[in-house]
Amino acid sequence: xxxxxxxxxxxxxxxxxxxxxxxxxxxxxxxxxxxxxxxxxxxxxxxxxxxxxxxxxxxxxxxxxxxxxxxxxxxxxxxxx
Amino acid sequence: xxxxxxxxxxxxxxxxxxxxxxxxxxxxxxxxxxxxxxxxxxxxxxxxxxxxxxxxxxxxxxxxxxxxxxxxxxxxxxxxxxxxxxxxxxxxxxxxxxxxxxxxxxxxxxxxxxxxxxxxxxxxxxxxxxxxxxxxxxxxxxxxxxxxxxxxxxxxxxxxxxxxxxxxxxxxxxxxxxxxxxxxxxxxxxxxxxxxxxxxxxxxxxxxxxxxxxxxxxxxxxxxxxxxxxxxxxxxxxxxxxxxxxxxxxxxxxxxxxxxxxxxxxxxxxxxxxxxxxxxxxxxxxxxxxxxxxxxxxxxxxxxxxxxxxxxxxxxxxxxxxxxxxxxxxxxxxxxxxxxxxxxxxxxxxxxxxxxxxxxxxxxxxxxxxxxxxxxxxxxxxxxxxxxxxxxxxxxxxxxxxxxxxxxxxxxxxxxxxxxxxxxxxxxxxxxxxxxxxxxxxxxxxxxxxxxxxxxxxxxxxxxxxxxxxxxxxxxxxxxxxxxxxxxxxxxxxxxxxxxxxxxxxxxxxxxxxxxxxxxxxxxxxxxxxxxxxxxxxxxxxxxxxxxxxxxxxxxxxxxxx
Numbered sequence: 001x002x003x004x005x006x007x008x009x010x011x012x013x014x015x016x017x018x019x020x021x022x023x024x025x026x027x028x029x030x031x032x033x034x035x036x037x038x039x040x041x042x043x044x045x046x047x048x049x050x051x052x053x054x055x056x057x058x059x060x061x062x063x064x065x066x067x068x069x070x071x072x073x074x075x076x077x078x079x080x081x
Numbered sequence: 082x083x084x085x086x087x088x089x090x091x092x093x094x095x096x097x098x099x100x101x102x103x104x105x106x107x108x109x110x111x112x113x114x115x116x117x118x119x120x121x122x123x124x125x126x127x128x129x130x131x132x133x134x135x136x137x138x139x140x141x142x143x144x145x146x147x148x149x150x151x152x153x154x155x156x157x158x159x160x161x162x163x164x165x166x167x168x169x170x171x172x173x174x175x176x177x178x179x180x181x182x183x184x185x186x187x188x189x190x191x192x193x194x195x196x197x198x199x200x201x202x203x204x205x206x207x208x209x210x211x212x213x214x215x216x217x218x219x220x221x222x223x224x225x226x227x228x229x230x231x232x233x234x235x236x237x238x239x240x241x242x243x244x245x246x247x248x249x250x251x252x253x254x255x256x257x258x259x260x261x262x263x264x265x266x267x268x269x270x271x272x273x274x275x276x277x278x279x280x281x282x283x284x285x286x287x288x289x290x291x292x293x294x295x296x297x298x299x300x301x302x303x304x305x306x307x308x309x310x311x312x313x314x315x316x317x318x319x320x321x322x323x324x325x326x327x328x329x330x331x332x333x334x335x336x337x338x339x340x341x342x343x344x345x346x347x348x349x350x351x352x353x354x355x356x357x358x359x360x361x362x363x364x365x366x367x368x369x370x371x372x373x374x375x376x377x378x379x380x381x382x383x384x385x386x387x388x389x390x391x392x393x394x395x396x397x398x399x400x401x402x403x404x405x406x407x408x409x410x411x412x413x414x415x416x417x418x419x420x421x422x423x424x425x426x427x428x429x430x431x432x433x434x435x436x437x438x439x440x441x442x443x444x445x446x447x448x449x450x451x452x453x454x455x456x457x458x459x460x461x462x463x464x465x466x467x468x469x470x471x472x473x474x475x476x477x478x479x480x481x482x483x484x485x486x487x488x489x490x491x492x493x494x495x496x497x498x499x500x501x502x503x504x505x506x507x508x509x510x511x512x513x514x515x516x517x518x519x520x521x522x523x524x525x526x527x528x529x530x531x532x533x534x535x536x537x538x539x540x541x542x543x544x545x546x547x548x549x550x551x552x553x554x555x556x557x558x559x560x561x562x563x564x565x566x567x568x569x570x571x572x573x574x575x576x577x578x579x580x581x582x583x584x585x586x587x588x589x590x591x592x593x594x595x596x597x598x599x600x601x602x603x604x605x606x607x608x609x610x611x612x613x614x615x616x617x618x619x620x621x622x623x624x625x626x627x628x629x630x631x632x633x634x635x636x637x638x639x640x641x642x643x
Binding site: 004006007010013014017018021022024025028029031032035037038039040041043044048049050051052053054055057058059060061062064065066068069071072073074075076077078079080 | 218332333334336337406409441442444445446450453454457458461462464465477478479480482528529532533534535536537538539540541542543544545546548549550553554555558559560561562563564570571
């Protein structure tokens, strides 16, 4: 299948943003080692806690969402009599 | 002049709106909002009392809690006028101005009866924003919306009546949950605040309103409820868990919802959760957090709804499955949408960050670790649906093949102002914190906060990248996602229909029996008069004779017994 110019551009953009995010992520982990973070709770003070928690929470939310589809998803015209 | 209830002038002005020509009308509405806002300068105190039936209605009461809501409601109303400037029909403008005015007047109600009046006024004015869509689907949604809103109002009135009997007063001030009256009031507020299982109306109705109608709706009703909780039930423990549930569960629905304006309605629900948690904590810092969050949220939520409205206006749909690749044709809308997305996701230097930080600190200080962690996870959820899903599937994702024009200039101006406010609040939190109810010395920007928050957000975004790359992220599907409105749209009819049809069948059978009996009596009477037991055969005199005979018997018996 041939891609439209917009699709090609989107793909390039996606790769670039992924790399940029990865670089920022690594930099932030570096900061975490350097700055002695103190959060509102003791748990938060653990090394890399926000990074791990953010990643895990995001994945959990998406997985639960996929599971929820099986229970609550209906056809688009479900309520149309 | 300043004694007049803020908002009242807007309601009165709304009456003239349909009779003015297009541009004159828009300018007139901005003027009405500006003049109404003058009343906000009246300062703390009771400014207008009207005696009714030996009681006093406090129509204008102001203090440090009403002021921030008064300011943001006026601001939102003005932004709506600019955003809807292109719309020539008067219906939404009339309803929108009256609706905003009613919400503002409600905030300044000093007693429960005045609150009830404006509470209902917000319902009956705002329903026209949904009706204005003009579709069968919207009409039905509007009626369901109105039923729920009026139910909330009736509960409030009943609650106020019981509360008056319990305490002998109906001033609207801090209440202690426990009596029937206070529970009814609590539930009435809870419906409008879209509590878990009472939330169906929000996701049902908001996305069915018109392009500008949804933006108007997003600002007032639910935040009026937040204000009402802050005044009436600050420090009520139940609110902490109710609020935490509200932050969490809409997040999962938002992942799988296809209509992006409905995704934003789930997101709205989740945001309300943060405010409700803070009100439940009830400390000065927490109430400041709730108000700060409500204020910032009204702006960035309106901004997000505006951007999706602009897309709907141009493309004709706001469904994720149909959209994509609009960054080329609607670049300004895309930038404004991303500013809204970054604000709601609480990126540092955006309004959501400086507002949410106050709530999170209040939670931390009070030692609510579990709730804190739920809210932190919910923050990743906010990033998922409002931060990523909304802009990604609209402007990027794949090429939806839509060749459209950029949004109308008035929409861009409104979105531009909202974006500037989002950034302004984020950059100058010190100025922003001054409008909050309590004075505080709070610094959101320190190394720990900023690094921690960025870590959370960036790694959540990386999770999205990973899920997309490996094909785990669920595709957008045209579908209906069942929500708590299912209970009254499907379950209740399913259970009640057989009961009602049995009841109706029984009543019909009873009716038929009565009719048969009546007919039989008539038939027998006629037969008796046609064929009398004794006397002549001619019907007329025969009947008279019988009546006379019976009459005599009656008199004799009466005399004998008497």
